[in-house]
Amino acid sequence: MQVLNWVDWVVLLVTLLTIVGYGTWKTRGSKSVHDYVKGGNSTKWWTIGLSVMATQASAITFLSTTGQAFSDGMGFVQFYFGLPIAMVIICMVFIPLYHRLKVYTAYEFLENRFDLKTRSLTAILFLVQRGLAAGITIFAPAIILSVVLGWNITYLNIIIGILVIIYTVSGGTKAVTVTQKQQMFVIFIGMLAALFIILNLIPKDVSFTNALDIAGASGRMEVLDFSFDLENRYTVWTGLIGGTFLMLSYFGTDQSQVQRYLSGKSMKEMQMGLLFNGLLKVPMQFFILLVGVMVFVFYQFNPAPLNFIDSSTEKVLASEYAQEYQTLQEKQHAVFKEKKALSLQLAKADNNALKKDLWVLDSIERAHRLESKYLIKRAIDTSYANTYDRLNNELLAFENNTNSEAYKEKEEALKALYKASAKDTETNDRDYMFITFILKNLPKGLIGLLLAVILSAAMSSTASEINALATITSIDLYGRNLKEQKDEKHMVKATKLFTLLWGIIAIIIACFANLAENLIQLVNIIGSIFYGNVLGIFLLAFFLKFVKANAVFISALITQGIVIIGWWFDWMPYLWLNLFGCILVMAMACLLQIINKNEKPITA
Template sequence: MHIIDFIVFLLFTIGIVVFGCTFFRRGSSADEFTSAGKSLPGWVVGMSIFATYVSSISYIGYPGKAYASNWNAFVFSLSIPIASWIAARYFVPFYRKSGSVSAYSFLEEKFGPWARLYASACYLFTQIARMGSILYLLAVPMYILMGWNLHVVIIATTVAIVIYSMLGGLRAVIWADAIQGFILIGGALLCLLILIFSLPEGPMQIIDIATHSPEGNKLSLGSFGASLTESTFWVCLIYGIFTNLQNYGIDQNYVQRYHAAKSDSDARFSALFGGYLFIPVSALFFIIGTSLYAFYESGTGYLPDDIAAKPDYVFPYFIVDSLPLGLRGLLIASIFAAGMSTVSTSVTSAATIILTDYFRPLLPHWRRRKGNTSTASGPELVVLRIASVVVGVLGALVALAMLQVESIIDAWWTLSSIFSGGMLGLFFLACTRHIGRRAAFIGCLSGILVIGWISLAGPLNLPGPHLHPYLSIVLGTCVIFIVGFVITLLCSKS
C-alpha cells in the first residue's frame, strides 16, 4: 500500500474516532447517551438511518452478490418504501408518545415482563450477528490491501468503534453516521465512474456482457416462480417487507433515532428520508457488481482464481489493483465509513437495551442493597459503557467465526431471519385489542417452534417440507399473530 493511500485512510479513521470522542461531555447523562437529548434535526437523523442501512454488508456484499449471480437481492430494497411510509405514519408517532426509549417497553405493558425480555433478547442476538458480519467485511479490504492479519484488523477496528460509541453516546454516533453517509456515497460514485469508463466500449458493454452471461442474465431480479425453497423474486420481496417492517417498527436502532429528533415532524421526515435514499444507493452497489463482472469478463482486468472464488473479495481487489493513487485510500475509508456507522449504532442501541430492559428493572433493588439514595445517572452511565464494551467483544468473536463464510449476504440474511424470532408478530399482537397474555405466550412459543423447524429441517435433512431460511421471519411472524389471535377468539367464545 502506498504511503499516500495509507495516510488518507488513517486520517479518516482517526478523525472519526476523535470526532466521536469530542461529544464526551455531551454524553454525561443516561438520557443524553441514549436519545441525544431529543434535539437533532431531521436530516441528520435521516442520514444516520440511511448509514445504518448501508453497512459494509451493502458496500462489499451487494457488489459481490451482483458479480456472482444477479440482482435478486436488490428486491429487498424495493420493499423499503412500504415500511418507511408505515413508519412515518404510525410507528414514529406511537414511539414518540410512549415516553420510553426502549422499543420493547410496550410489550411488557401489554403481555408482561416475559414479552419484553424475549423481544430484547432476540434483538441483542441479531445485533451481535450483524456486528460480526460487518466487522468481518471491514477486515477484508485491509487484508487484500496490505496483507494484514484478519484477526488483528477485526480486533483493532472493534476497539476504535467501541471507544467513540462508549464515550459520545447516540449524539456522537448519529453525527458520525451523517458524515460517513456522504463519504460512502461519494466514494461509491467515484468508483463506478472509473469502472464504467475503463471498459473499451463504455457503459453499453456492461449491459451486453451482463445480459449474455453463460450463468444467465446478470440483471435479472430472480425467478418469478412459486418455489419456496429458493431465493425467488417473491421470497426476497416478502422477506424484505417483513424485515423492513421489523426494522422500522420494533428495531431499537430506529426507535432511538425517532426519539433523538427534535420534533415529531423531524422524526417522520427522518424515517422517509433514510429509507428512500437507500434505494438508489443500493442500486449503485449492484451496478458496481455487474460492472465488475463486465470488467473482468471482457479481459479489461485480470482476476486471480482465489479472489474470483470469493465474490465478497472482488470489489476490494478492484479497488486495490485498479484505482489510482490516493483514491484507493479514499475508497477503503468509505468502506470503513459504511461499516463503522452501522457497528457503532449496534453498540449504542444494544447497550441501551441492556440498561432499559435488564438493569433498570433491578435498579431499585440494587440501590436498596447498597443504601444509595442518590440519582441513578452515575450507575446507569457505568452500565451503558460496560455494556458497550461487552457487546463489542461479542461482535468481534462472531466476526472471527465468520472467516469461513462464503457469502456474507446469505449468512447475514439467514441469521437475521432466525434470530429475529418473529418478534414482529408479537408486536402486531400487542397492537391488537383484547389479546390475552396466555394467548400471546402460546402464539410466541408456536412461532419459535416454526422458526426452529425451518432453520434445522434442511441442514439436518429432517422429513417434511424444506423452506428457504429467509422465510423464518415471515412464517414466524404470521404464526405468532394467527395463533395468538385465534386462541383469543376461542377463549372469548367459551
C-alpha cells in the same frame, strides 16, 4: 499480500481518525440517560435519514453486494422493494405510538401492553440476533485488511472493534449519529469515484450503453423476476412480501434502527427521516449493484483470476493438484479471449446470436470457477475427494454440451450444481471480488478512499449495533429489574459499561466468524430467523387487544423454535421466514387466547 502506497495510507488514516476524533470530541460529557440514549432529542430529519442508512449500510453491503452483482446480476435489488412500504407503515403506526409513550426502547411498549416477561423475551431475542450481526460487521472489514496487509485477522478484529468502542462509549447515541453523517459523505463520494474510474478502465469504444448490453447478454441485467418459484430467493414477490415484513421488523422493532429515529427533535422529524431513507435506499442499493456489474464488464476485457482469494490459489498451486489447476487456468484464459472478442463485436452491433454465444461462454466460465473451488477444497481437505470426483464429472458433462440449444436447461442444471455444492464448499470468493479489483486496478489515493468507505460503513453499522445492544441491556433488563431505582449518573455509567461489554463480545464473535456463502445473505438470514416472530408480537400488541400476555409469551417461545427448525431444514427461502414467523406467532397466540378466556387483558 498487497502493499499500500503512502498516499493511500494518508487518505485512509486521515479519514478514519478524523471521523473517530470528531465524534468523540463533539459528543463528550453526556450526563443524563436522555442525552446518552436519545441524543437529547436534537436530531434533524436529514441526519436521521442518513443515520438510518448508515446503520444498515455496513461494510458487508459494499463487499457482498458488489460480489453478488458480479456473480448473479442486479436481481438482488428486489430484496429492498418492500422497504418504502415498510417506511410508510412505520411512520403511520409505530412512530406515533413510540413518541406518545416517550419510550427509550421499542420493548418498553410491550410491557405496557403485555407484561415484563414478554418485554424481556423480545429484548433477549434482539440481543441474540443483533449480537451475532455485530460480530459479522466487524469481521467483514477485517477480511479486507487481512488481504491488504497480510496481518492476522484476529488482531484486525480487535483493532477495528476498539476504534468503534472509543467514540460509542464516549458519546452514546449522539456520537453514533454525528459520525454517521461524515461516514455517509465518504461513502457516497467513494462509490461515485469508483464507478467513474471503472467506466474509464473499459475500452474507449465501449460506451456505457454497450457495457449494459454486454452485462445483459450474460444475464446480469435481469432486475425483475415475477415468477412464483419458492426456490428462487430474489423475486418481486419475495421483495414486496417477505421484504416488507423483514423491513417492518428491522426498522420498526430493531433497537439499532429505532434508536436512530427516537433521537429526533419531533415526531415530524422522525417521520421525514424514515421517508427520506425509504426514497433513497433502493436507488442506493441499485447503484452499488451496478458498480458490481460494471466490474463484471471490466473483466470481459481484462483477465480475471479463477478465484479471488489469493491465498487459496497459492495453496492449490503448491499441492498435488497444481497441474490440474493450471490446466483449468489455461482453459479459462481461452474462454476469456473468446469473450473479449465477442464483447467488442457486440459493442459495435446489437446481435442476438452474439448474445447467445456470450451466454454460453459465461456458463462455461461459471463451470470453471466452480471447478476451481472444488480443486482448492480438495487441496485443503483430502476427505473431499469423492465429492469432487462426482461433481467434476457432472461439470465436464455440462461443459461438453454447451453447443446445444437447450440454454435454459443447462442454466437450471448449473444452478442445481451450485446448490448441491454449497454445503461442502468453503472457498467462496464473492466477498473478495471488489476489494481485489480495487487493489489491483484503481489509482493511488482512490484505493485509500475506498478502503475508508468500507471501513466507515463497518464502523457506522457496528457502532449503532453495540449502542442499541447496550441500551436494551441497560434499560430493558438491568434497569427494569433493579429493586431500587438508581440515579441518572449511575445509569449513564452502567450504559457505558454495557457498551464496552457488547463491543468486546462483538470482537469475540468476529474472531470466531468465517465466510458463509455470502456475508450479506448471512446477516439477512440471521435477521429473518428472529424478526418475523418479534414483528408478530408487536402487531398483536398494536391491533389485537383481546390477546393477552401469557398467550403471546408461550406462542413466541414455540414460534422461535419452529422457525429455527424450518431454517435448519430449509423449508423455504429465508426471506419467507419473516412472514412465516409473523403469521405463526399471531395465529398461535390468538388460538391460545381463545382456549384460555379467563386471563384479563393488559392495555397500554
